[in-house]
Amino acid sequence: MALAQDYDQQDCPVARALELVGERWTMLIIRDCFLGVSRFNDFLDHLDIPKATLSSRLAKLVDSGVLRREEYRTGQSNYLLTKQGEALWPILYGLAAWGEAYHAPRRGPRRIFSHVNCTTVLDSSGSCPTCKIVPPASDVVIQPGPGAIPNFRHDAVERALQKPHRFLTKLQNSEPTPTPTARRRA
Amino acid sequence: MALAQDYDQQDCPVARALELVGERWTMLIIRDCFLGVSRFNDFLDHLDIPKATLSSRLAKLVDSGVLRREEYRTGQSNYLLTKQGEALWPILYGLAAWGEAYHAPRRGPRRIFSHVNCTTVLDSSGSCPTCKIVPPASDVVIQPGPGAIPNFRHDAVERALQKPHRFLTKLQNSEPTPTPTARRRA
DNA sequence: GAAGATAGGTCTTGTCAATGAACCTGTCAT
DNA sequence: ATGACAGGTTCATTGACAAGACCTATCTTC
Numbered sequence: 001m002a003l004a005q006d007y008d009q010q011d012c013p014v015a016r017a018l019e020l021v022g023e024r025w026t027m028l029i030i031r032d033c034f035l036g037v038s039r040f041n042d043f044l045d046h047l048d049i050p051k052a053t054l055s056s057r058l059a060k061l062v063d064s065g066v067l068r069r070e071e072y073r074t075g076q077s078n079y080l081l082t083k084q085g086e087a088l089w090p091i092l093y094g095l096a097a098w099g100e101a102y103h104a105p106r107r108g109p110r111r112i113f114s115h116v117n118c119t120t121v122l123d124s125s126g127s128c129p130t131c132k133i134v135p136p137a138s139d140v141v142i143q144p145g146p147g148a149i150p151n152f153r154h155d156a157v158e159r160a161l162q163k164p165h166r167f168l169t170k171l172q173n174s175e176p177t178p179t180p181t182a183r184r185r186a
Numbered sequence: 187m188a189l190a191q192d193y194d195q196q197d198c199p200v201a202r203a204l205e206l207v208g209e210r211w212t213m214l215i216i217r218d219c220f221l222g223v224s225r226f227n228d229f230l231d232h233l234d235i236p237k238a239t240l241s242s243r244l245a246k247l248v249d250s251g252v253l254r255r256e257e258y259r260t261g262q263s264n265y266l267l268t269k270q271g272e273a274l275w276p277i278l279y280g281l282a283a284w285g286e287a288y289h290a291p292r293r294g295p296r297r298i299f300s301h302v303n304c305t306t307v308l309d310s311s312g313s314c315p316t317c318k319i320v321p322p323a324s325d326v327v328i329q330p331g332p333g334a335i336p337n338f339r340h341d342a343v344e345r346a347l348q349k350p351h352r353f354l355t356k357l358q359n360s361e362p363t364p365t366p367t368a369r370r371r372a
Numbered sequence: 373g374a375a376g377a378t379a380g381g382t383c384t385t386g387t388c389a390a391t392g393a394a395c396c397t398g399t400c401a402t
Numbered sequence: 403a404t405g406a407c408a409g410g411t412t413c414a415t416t417g418a419c420a421a422g423a424c425c426t427a428t429c430t431t432c
Contacts, residue, residue: 007214010233011296011338014217014278017285022213024390028193031200040409047196050391055410065288075399075408084288090311091280092200098277099203102251102270110197125276125320134311152197210419226380236420241381261379261428 020064021088025049026057027095030081030088033067034137036171037157038078046157061085081168089137093126108146116141116166140167206250207274211235212243213281216267216274219253220323222357223343224264232343247271267354275323279312294332302327302352326353 007015021027028047037043043054058079061067066085070078093113100109101124114121115128116139127134143164152158160171193201207213214233223229229240244265247253252271256264267274279299286295287310300307301314302325313320329350338344346357 010214011335012214012217013282013285013290013296015214015285016289017281018213020289021281022208022210024208027204027208028196028198028201031198041407044409050393051410052392052412053390056390073399075397077409087284087287091277091284094277094280095203096199098273099199099201101273103202103206104199110199149197227378230380236422237381238383238421239419259428261426263380 020060020066021091023057025053026061027092029054029057029061030066030085031092032157033079033081033085034089034092034167035142035157035161036165036167036169038080038170040077040079042157042171043079045155046153086137086168090126090134093122097124097126104147110145110148112143112145114141114143115139137167141165142167206246206252207277209243209246211239212247213278215240215243215247216252216271217278218343219265219267219271220275220278220353221328221343221347222351222353222355224266224356226263226265228343228357229265231341232339272323272354276312276320279308283310283312290333296331296334298329298331300327300329301325324352324354327351328353 007019021030025047029043029049032043032046037046040054040058043049043058044051047054058067058069062069062079065082066088067079068082070080072078096111096113100111104110112121113126115131115135117135118128118130119141120128120130122135122140123129125134141164142161144162157171165171193205207216211233215229215235218229218232223232226240226244229235229244230237233240244253244255248255248265251268252274253265254268256266258264282297282299290296298307299312301317301321303321304314304316305327306314306316308321308326309315311320327350328347330348343357351357
């Protein structure tokens with residue numbers, strides 16, 4: 001029996017949702033998508049996930065319409081959230097808020113989410129206290145909070161997140177994806 | 187390596203939350219708690235989960251403060267949500283709403299959630315359109331929707347849920363917990 | 373007070389998915 | 403042609419999950 005698949009005996013929307021996003025790693029992959037990660041090797045570096053597992057999860061997510069895959073002639077490919085994938089934002093924010101509230105060392109939040117329009121920090125339900133709305137993920141900015149451990153990870157994705165970063169926009173990790181002549185480094 | 191434990195390499199509240207509630211079955215156990223299920227055998231009947239797995243999950247949830255266990259001299263025990271556990275409601279509702287929106291057969295919702303004060307059906311973000319608030323789980327009533335399959339399951343819990351039922355209140359499944367003389371049936 | 377039912381588990385064994393390492397393929401740059 | 407990079411696949415090992423047998427305590431009934 002698959003791990004988080006086939007809660008066959010349950011006629012319940014929660015069970016159906018969990019069949020897709022309830023497997024180990026899946027929500028962290030989706031979190032990274034919101035952060036702007038889109039390339040196979042970036043997921044790999046940022047998550048410390050086995051390649052085969054990542055490959056299988058991405059395939060399943062594409063298959064079920066949570067992600068779509070853009071492939072380029074260079075051999076590169078991008079995994080991007082679909083509308084359905086973006087609709088997972090409230091769940092992800094809920095997990096973050098709950099984890100921060102009940103299971104974090106007491107040094108303040110490690111990530112701060114704010115509304116791009118007014119720079120107000122979101123409340124525990126993901127709503128902007130100033131604008132009185134729940135901003136869509138695309139209008140959210142993430143930045144390190146006081147509880148963040150300064151150099152906990154050393155991958156390119158984490159470095160890019162040291163500065164405030166708008167959700168769903170591509171991270172400028174190392175080099176800005178190779179253009180014909182821009183490749184002079186080693 | 188445990189299955190949804192130790193995302194060690196992630197300093198992230200989402201990862202911490204998933205270490206606790208991201209394992210297979212865990213969110214469905216918590217869902218049942220919101221429905222009013224509190225006894226070992228009721229979880230067993232309603233979830234079709236292996237005993238050992240249920241036992242291990244309940245222990246972990248009690249251990250981490252999501253549930254508390256009340257034990258009676260009769261040998262019975264109740265598993266109840268703590269405040270921390272009740273704080274998982276937005277996540278659970280999010281999963282239900284997402285599952286219903288994107289991964290349900292098109293027959294309308296199988297469960298309908300409404301606000302106990304005004305009987306208004308909650309919107310996709312769990313908010314009551316009449317009262318303009320997000321009701322706490324204890325003020326939510328669940329009932330079968332048009333998409334529910336009439337007799338999909340035959341356990342006592344499901345039978346009790348055929349009628350509208352208020353969250354976090356004990357289900358009247360079979361007999362109302364054995365009192366000294368009330369035991370005449372077989 | 374023995375026999376059976378009920379509640380709430382533990383133990384044992386087999387299976388199947390996750391892991392980690394090695395290998396493969398197609399571009400690009402030199 | 404040679405090497406580096408991106409994006410994978412294949413394969414052997416391990417460990418969590420599943421299923422069912424077994425255990426213990428309490429209560430009920432005779």
